[in-house]
Amino acid sequence: ADDYVTKPFDDIELLNAIESRLRKSDLMKKEFSKNVEGLNEFISSAKGMEDLKKLSETREIKTYKKKENIYQEGSYPRGIYFVNAGKVKTFKTHELGKEFITGLYKEGDFFGYLALMEETKYIDTAEALDESEICFIPKEEFFSLIFRNAEVSKRFMKMISGDLSDKEEQLLKLAYNSVRKRVAEALVTLTNRYKKDGETNFSMNISREDIANLAGTATETTIRTLSGFKDEKLIDIKGGTIAILDYEKLANLRN
Amino acid sequence: ADDYVTKPFDDIELLNAIESRLRKSDLMKKEFSKNVEGLNEFISSAKGMEDLKKLSETREIKTYKKKENIYQEGSYPRGIYFVNAGKVKTFKTHELGKEFITGLYKEGDFFGYLALMEETKYIDTAEALDESEICFIPKEEFFSLIFRNAEVSKRFMKMISGDLSDKEEQLLKLAYNSVRKRVAEALVTLTNRYKKDGETNFSMNISREDIANLAGTATETTIRTLSGFKDEKLIDIKGGTIAILDYEKLANLRN
DNA sequence: TTTTCCTACTGACATTTATCATTAGCCATT
DNA sequence: AATGGCTAATGATAAATGTCAGTAGGAAAA
Numbered sequence: 001a002d003d004y005v006t007k008p009f010d011d012i013e014l015l016n017a018i019e020s021r022l023r024k025s026d027l028m029k030k031e032f033s034k035n036v037e038g039l040n041e042f043i044s045s046a047k048g049m050e051d052l053k054k055l056s057e058t059r060e061i062k063t064y065k066k067k068e069n070i071y072q073e074g075s076y077p078r079g080i081y082f083v084n085a086g087k088v089k090t091f092k093t094h095e096l097g098k099e100f101i102t103g104l105y106k107e108g109d110f111f112g113y114l115a116l117m118e119e120t121k122y123i124d125t126a127e128a129l130d131e132s133e134i135c136f137i138p139k140e141e142f143f144s145l146i147f148r149n150a151e152v153s154k155r156f157m158k159m160i161s162g163d164l165s166d167k168e169e170q171l172l173k174l175a176y177n178s179v180r181k182r183v184a185e186a187l188v189t190l191t192n193r194y195k196k197d198g199e200t201n202f203s204m205n206i207s208r209e210d211i212a213n214l215a216g217t218a219t220e221t222t223i224r225t226l227s228g229f230k231d232e233k234l235i236d237i238k239g240g241t242i243a244i245l246d247y248e249k250l251a252n253l254r255n
Numbered sequence: 256a257d258d259y260v261t262k263p264f265d266d267i268e269l270l271n272a273i274e275s276r277l278r279k280s281d282l283m284k285k286e287f288s289k290n291v292e293g294l295n296e297f298i299s300s301a302k303g304m305e306d307l308k309k310l311s312e313t314r315e316i317k318t319y320k321k322k323e324n325i326y327q328e329g330s331y332p333r334g335i336y337f338v339n340a341g342k343v344k345t346f347k348t349h350e351l352g353k354e355f356i357t358g359l360y361k362e363g364d365f366f367g368y369l370a371l372m373e374e375t376k377y378i379d380t381a382e383a384l385d386e387s388e389i390c391f392i393p394k395e396e397f398f399s400l401i402f403r404n405a406e407v408s409k410r411f412m413k414m415i416s417g418d419l420s421d422k423e424e425q426l427l428k429l430a431y432n433s434v435r436k437r438v439a440e441a442l443v444t445l446t447n448r449y450k451k452d453g454e455t456n457f458s459m460n461i462s463r464e465d466i467a468n469l470a471g472t473a474t475e476t477t478i479r480t481l482s483g484f485k486d487e488k489l490i491d492i493k494g495g496t497i498a499i500l501d502y503e504k505l506a507n508l509r510n
Numbered sequence: 511t512t513t514t515c516c517t518a519c520t521g522a523c524a525t526t527t528a529t530c531a532t533t534a535g536c537c538a539t540t
Numbered sequence: 541a542a543t544g545g546c547t548a549a550t551g552a553t554a555a556a557t558g559t560c561a562g563t564a565g566g567a568a569a570a
Contacts, residue, residue: 092423094431102423117416124423146412153408157401160415161372167422168347168357168379174429175471176349179557208518216430218558223519239566240517434527463548473528478549494536495547 015145015152017082017110021159060136070126070134071112077122079138082110086132087194090124091213099213104129104193116142117160129206179217183225184250186214187235191244203236203243269392269400270407272337272365276414315391325381325389326367332377334393337365341387342449345379346468354468359384359448371397372415384465434472438480439505441469442490446499458491458498 061084064070070081073093081088083105090103090111102124105111115122116139128134146156173185190211195202212222226242229235234250236243244250316339319325325336328348336343338360345358345366357379360366370377371394383389401411428440445466450457467477481497484490489505491498499505 092427094427098431100427100430102426114416114419117412118420119413123420147405147409150402150405150408153405153412154402157372157408157412157415158374160412160419161369164369164415164419164422165373165378167419167426171357171422171426171429171471172347172349172355174426175355176353216426220519220559221557224557227519237518474547475529475549476527482549492548 015155017108018152018155018159020108021162062134062136064128064132064134066128066130068128070128071122073123073125074121077112077115077139079112079136080110080116080142081112081126082135082137083107084133084135086134087129088126088132088134089129089210090126092124100216101210101214104189104214106194110137113142129210174216178255179215179221180225180228181253181255182215182217183211183222184229184234184253186211187229187242187244188247188251189214191247195244201243202247203241205241207240269337269365269397270410272363273407273410273414275363276417317389317391319383319387319389321383321385323383325383326377328378328380329376332367332370332394334367334391335365335371335397336367336381337390337392338362339388339390341389342384343381343387343389344384344465345381347379355471356465356469359445359469361449365392368397384461429471433510434470434476435480435483436508436510437470437472438466438477439484439489439508441466442484442497442499443502443506444469446502450499456498457502458493458496460496462495 059082064086070088071077085107088105088109088111089101090105091099091101093099103111112122112126114124146152173182177185190204190206191202194204208223208226209219211226212219215222226235226237229250230237232249234244234246236245319341325343326332340362343358343360343364343366344356345360346354346356348354358366367377367381369379401407428437432440445459445461446457449459463478463481464474466481467474470477481490481492484505485492487504489499489501491500
């Protein structure tokens with residue numbers, strides 16, 4: 001964990017990441033245009049705050065191989081992580097190996113702030129899904145950014161609150177939706193997270209196990225469900241790669 | 256909604272509620288003693304902050320009958336709610352009636368801040384479980400309390416982060432625990448929330464449907480599971496009332 | 511090229527859980 | 541005490557999903 005490289009760090013980048021998250025969730029709530037105004041206003045005001053700018057001088061960067069752990073359940077957080085490039089998942093582990101994926105991240109996202117906020121050990125594990133370049137932002141740096149300014153605090157709280165709403169929605173769906181719906185939802189979530197803007201014929205290389213752990217179901221059941229989707233021409237499967245053929249139908253399944 | 260009564264409001268009460276929540280979650284993490292220090296320190300420092308004291312002058316109080324709605328999914332929040340007396344649940348509704356309980360509250364708790372933080376419509380519904388006395392704290396009052404002081408912001412964020420951890424834990428359990436375990440967990444949760452300190456022979460009057468909606472399962476299945484617990488002498492059932500006979504076994508079920 | 515290993519896939523089956531239908535019990539009102 | 545209405549309980553059954561065991565295929569290593 002000591003092969004970090006020191007590089008200049010600009011707070012604005014972190015703020016942008018918060019904003020980006022807020023923007024995305026607002027987008028889903030179809031309030032995008034309204035919030036873009038507030039966003040730009042905020043970014044420029046933040047830029048004006050000189051005390052924010054000089055907060056932190058360095059950041060550490062590290063490259064993680066596919067399947068490499070970034071942090072592990074039970075260890076203590078020293079800061080937060082920011083994805084420069086690649087893909088990351090966070091998951092919780094159930095008795096004897098079953099996993100449930102709690103978060104998916106890509107370039108521009110940050111993760112690992114929950115344990116930091118709570119001042120406890122990590123209660124989940126972060127792992128690279130692809131080879132990834134992750135930068136580390138020390139605790140003090142992060143906290144001073146978050147708490148020095150009430151507006152930033154507010155933004156950050158809004159973001160966490162959004163996360164909380166999402167989890168509650170997820171609980172409802174996990175409780176009462178069929179596996180079929182949940183697997184479709186997992187594909188939709190993966191598409192929303194990893195499809196690049198303007199990209200058509202989106203496909204991804206993700207293990208059946210990860211999809212199962214996102215849907216909270218057995219791997220075999222997931223595979224069968226995916227085969228069903230393939231028969232229905234909702235997706236295409238070539239080797240380990242899944243192509244989304246009909247996003248709309250997947251997102252609006254009857255049952 | 257206009258039969259509110261005006262009554263003096265002391266911010267300290269809300270701060271105490273935040274602290275109480277933090278204390279409870281910390282307790283579970285067995286870090287109680289450590290945090291009591293910080294708590295007292297914080298309360299006294301907050302008391303010293305004169306600008307905090309004069310923030311809000313009034314609050315509204317209303318009595319809700321059992322099963323009466325306090326706020327409803329889809330409506331816009333105007334503030335947060337603080338429980339003076341009674342019990343409250345919040346729940347989300349699935350297609351055609353199924354409910355999932357997302358929160359349980361009692362005297363000293365506050366609820367309904369999520370939609371407020373997100374600046375969106377309520378995404379859940381709050382309903383009184385018993386006849387309850389609820390006071391309403393207007394948005395502005397709440398926000399100025401939360402954002403005026405960085406320490407308060409931090410406390411509040413820590414609290415929300417704790418909520419988020421809890422939801423993730425709940426997701427893991429909902430995904431992979433048997434109904435039996437989840438029903439036991441629901442009883443444990445109810446006990447933790449509603450058992451008074453020092454109370455022995457704790458019993459509660461809660462509908463089987465509410466327990467089912469807490470466990471995310473069908474009411475009939477819950478009833479059968481409860482009958483099983485009764486046979487195993489883990490609980491006792493007298494009419495609609497459930498008495499917890501063996502909390503430890505319920506909390507540490509094999510499967 | 512062969513071998514190895516990991517993942518995807520398939521089948522058979524057991525188990526869990528939901529659903530539908532019905533009965534029993536309790537409380538409140540008359 | 542009788543009636544009505546709601547909740548709890550039970551039974552029978554179907555449906556959904558998990559589990560176990562085994563096969564296939566493709567990529568990496570030898």
